[in-house]
Structure formats: structure tokens, C-alpha cells
Amino acid sequence: MFKRLGAFFLDVIEVVVMAFALFLFAYLLVFQPHKIDGHSMDPNFHDKEYLLTNKVPFVILKKNPDRGDVIVFKAPQEREKEFIKRVIGLPGETVSIHDGKVFVNGQPLKEDYLPAGLETTGAYFLQTGQSATIPSGQFFVLGDNRGNSSDSRYWGFVPYKDILGKAWFRYWPFSQTGLVKKVTY
Numbered sequence: 001m002f003k004r005l006g007a008f009f010l011d012v013i014e015v016v017v018m019a020f021a022l023f024l025f026a027y028l029l030v031f032q033p034h035k036i037d038g039h040s041m042d043p044n045f046h047d048k049e050y051l052l053t054n055k056v057p058f059v060i061l062k063k064n065p066d067r068g069d070v071i072v073f074k075a076p077q078e079r080e081k082e083f084i085k086r087v088i089g090l091p092g093e094t095v096s097i098h099d100g101k102v103f104v105n106g107q108p109l110k111e112d113y114l115p116a117g118l119e120t121t122g123a124y125f126l127q128t129g130q131s132a133t134i135p136s137g138q139f140f141v142l143g144d145n146r147g148n149s150s151d152s153r154y155w156g157f158v159p160y161k162d163i164l165g166k167a168w169f170r171y172w173p174f175s176q177t178g179l180v181k182k183v184t185y
Contacts, residue, residue: 053072114144
């Protein structure tokens with residue numbers, strides 16, 4: 001009787017340890033939850049929404065993000081914080097802002113995910129009418145809410161090493177649950 005009881009508890013412990021190991025593997029190497037803090041990505045992502053970020057492309061595959069990807073990265077000035085922004089410019093490209101629009105390599109960027117009539121202005125790092133070439137291994141990112149976003153216009157480029165993951169799945173609020181839509185240009 002005690003042998004059976006001991007075997008039963010051993011089986012339960014094995015299941016718990018295995019489940020914890022799988023959770024830890026997934027959390028550290030595959031997916032990580034993130035809470036959106038602020039309004040910099042309105043109207044596409046809202047304050048207090050929760051996302052799962054996919055870490056595989058950057059942590060395991062060492063792949064560069066694509067233009068339009070929404071990424072989570074270490075904040076440039078407050079390293080303990082994380083920011084969420086959209087990748088606009090890739091390494092080697094030249095970005096500029098004029099006439100209320102973002103230009104990449106001299107061509108206006110068609111941003112259908114933004115509200116009609118929204119204008120983009122420059123800031124400290126990239127002022128209106130100026131251009132900047134993105135160094136190797138770095139990215140130019142912007143918030144979708146251009147009037148309320150601390151982004152590359154203010155503090156410069158995001159190094160690849162600071163990228164934590166790509167927004168993959170929105171799980172809160174339930175009314176917005178689903179995969180994050182891929183943006184094409």
C-alpha cells in the first residue's frame with residue numbers, strides 16, 4: 001500500500017517538475033508576457049493591454065526584425081524598463097521626416113495603420129527636415145501615437161542587442177484577443 005502511495009506521489013512530482021521545466025523553457029526562450037504601459041502605440045495597442053512576445057526570431061534565430069514589426073526592447077535611458085514600438089527603418093537605410101510624413105531612402109512610408117491625417121514631426125535626435133542613416137545592427141523605431149511617444153526621434157536608434165521580442169499575441173482584454181497583424185508596406 002505504501003509502495004503504491006509512494007509511486008503515486010513520485011508520479012505527481014515528476015509531472016509538476018516537467019510542467020515547471022516546460023514553462024521555464026517557454027518563458028526564457030520562446031514567449032514572454034508584456035504589459036503595455038502608456039499610450040505611445042494608440043490606436044493599435046492600448047494602455048494596460050497584455051501581449052505575448054515571441055523571442056525566437058531574435059534570441060534563437062538571430063534574425064533582424066522587418067519594417068512594420070512591433071518590438072519590445074530595453075528602454076534606452078531607463079534600462080530596467082521596456083518599450084514597445086514599431087520598426088520603421090532598417091540598418092543602412094536613411095530616414096527623414098518632412099511635410100508631416102516619414103521617408104525611408106527618400107520615399108514616403110505608407111502607414112495605413114495610422115489614423116488619416118496624423119502628422120509626424122521631428123524631435124531632438126531627428127528633427128523635421130533632417131535625415132539620418134541607420135548604423136549596422138541598429139533600428140529606427142516610432143510609436144504609432146506620434147504626438148505622445150518617446151521614440152527614435154528623441155533618443156536615437158535601437159541596438160539589436162536590446163531587442164527582447166516581437167509582439168505576437170494580444171491576450172488581454174479578451175475583446176481584443178488574437179494574433180498581432182503583420183503590416184506590409
